[in-house]
Amino acid sequence: MEQSSVADAVRRAADGDRAAWDALVANFSGLVWSVALGHRLGPADSAEVVQTTWLRLLENLDRIREPERIGGWLATTARHESLRLLRMRSREHLTDDEASFDATTTATSAAASPEELLLDRDRDRSLWIAFSQLPERCRALLRLVIIVAPPYTEVAAALDMPIGSIGPTRARCLDRLRRLLATAGVTDAIGGSVT
Amino acid sequence: MDGSAADDALLAELAEVLRPQLVPPPELVEAAKQSYTWRTVDAELARLTHDSLIDDGPVLARSSGQPRILTFEVSAVVIEVEVDTTPSGRRLLGQLVPAVEMELEVHVGEVGQDETVTATGRSDALGRFVLPLPKQRGLVRLRCTLPDGAAVETARIRL
Numbered sequence: 433m434e435q436s437s438v439a440d441a442v443r444r445a446a447d448g449d450r451a452a453w454d455a456l457v458a459n460f461s462g463l464v465w466s467v468a469l470g471h472r473l474g475p476a477d478s479a480e481v482v483q484t485t486w487l488r489l490l491e492n493l494d495r496i497r498e499p500e501r502i503g504g505w506l507a508t509t510a511r512h513e514s515l516r517l518l519r520m521r522s523r524e525h526l527t528d529d530e531a532s533f534d535a536t537t538t539a540t541s542a543a544a545s546p547e548e549l550l551l552d553r554d555r556d557r558s559l560w561i562a563f564s565q566l567p568e569r570c571r572a573l574l575r576l577v578i579i580v581a582p583p584y585t586e587v588a589a590a591l592d593m594p595i596g597s598i599g600p601t602r603a604r605c606l607d608r609l610r611r612l613l614a615t616a617g618v619t620d621a622i623g624g625s626v627t
Numbered sequence: 628m629d630g631s632a633a634d635d636a637l638l639a640e641l642a643e644v645l646r647p648q649l650v651p652p653p654e655l656v657e658a659a660k661q662s663y664t665w666r667t668v669d670a671e672l673a674r675l676t677h678d679s680l681i682d683d684g685p686v687l688a689r690s691s692g693q694p695r696i697l698t699f700e701v702s703a704v705v706i707e708v709e710v711d712t713t714p715s716g717r718r719l720l721g722q723l724v725p726a727v728e729m730e731l732e733v734h735v736g737e738v739g740q741d742e743t744v745t746a747t748g749r750s751d752a753l754g755r756f757v758l759p760l761p762k763q764r765g766l767v768r769l770r771c772t773l774p775d776g777a778a779v780e781t782a783r784i785r786l
Contacts, residue, residue: 457659465651486659578642606634
């Protein structure tokens with residue numbers, strides 16, 4: 433969806449156009465879901481974050497100041513709702529600091545396992561395993577940059593990071609991924625050098 | 628291949644692998660569309676402006692002894708509630724500012740289902756009220772009828 437048509441859909445949804453609302457949901461559900469996935473919430477809690485985020489938009493439709501930037505608004509809201517839920521759920525492991533990019537974590541989440549994904553190529557399996565060994569914040573960032581096109585304003589909103597640090601952090605996380613693949617003995621078939 | 632092109636290629640490969648996982652469950656997308664029927668049209672919406680769980684910082688929010696306090700605001704009135712858990716059940720302890728006597732209803736429901744009024748009550752002359760909450764967590768909102776007949780609804784929140 434182009435920025436101008438996104439802004440138009442927000443205005444039309446505020447005026448009672450249900451089709452415009454449906455279009456917004458279809459366009460941004462992947463982003464909202466990815467933000468929830470990035471917070472180590474279980475499947476039910478991730479679903480709750482998605483649901484509450486859309487309710488917040490519904491409640492605020494007529495007062496969105498920059499409708500063309502609704503993606504960033506949704507990403508920020510989904511992050512807040514994820515935090516709300518995390519704090520409610522016995523509140524360990526908050527992930528708001530930069531340092532957590534370097535901490536390796538293992539936690540259950542709504543993310544599927546390689547078996548569930550039926551990855552049949554060896555390369556895909558290796559990539560999946562390497563990815564799952566990345567720090568949580570790296571995984572969250574990489575999921576988001578897959579969903580969202582540059583300039584990554586929504587990614588910055590979702591992770592509460594300055595937009596200028598998204599690019600360098602993306603590079604750092606991909607480098608870690610490449611090293612994990614190398615450690616696992618997988619040749620980097622696409623030519624990225626491992627130093 | 629320079630570093631940036633190699634990064635783009637690796638990311639593209641990763642995207643192929645992750646794509647199925649990044650698609651939100653269809654029933655969630657459907658529920659989000661359905662929620663549009665919950666647009667408030669006949670009442671003014673009191674937005675959630677403070678939740679002690681996130682707005683009082685992690686330390687306070689994490690100390691389990693602290694009750695959860697929520698504030699909803701609209702032009703005519705501020706509604707502050709505390710979620711009080713007692714051995715006999717959960718309840719909302721509320722305060723209206725300005726202090727005003729009015730009718731209150733607790734509505735509970737899930738997206739795609741009809742909401743039910745699970746409790747009704749009235750604030751006293753000092754603007755205080757107590758309303759029971761259901762045992763099960765659910766999406767809760769308060770509907771208030773002001774003395775002049777105007778209705779105010781709070782944003783829905785899962786309690």
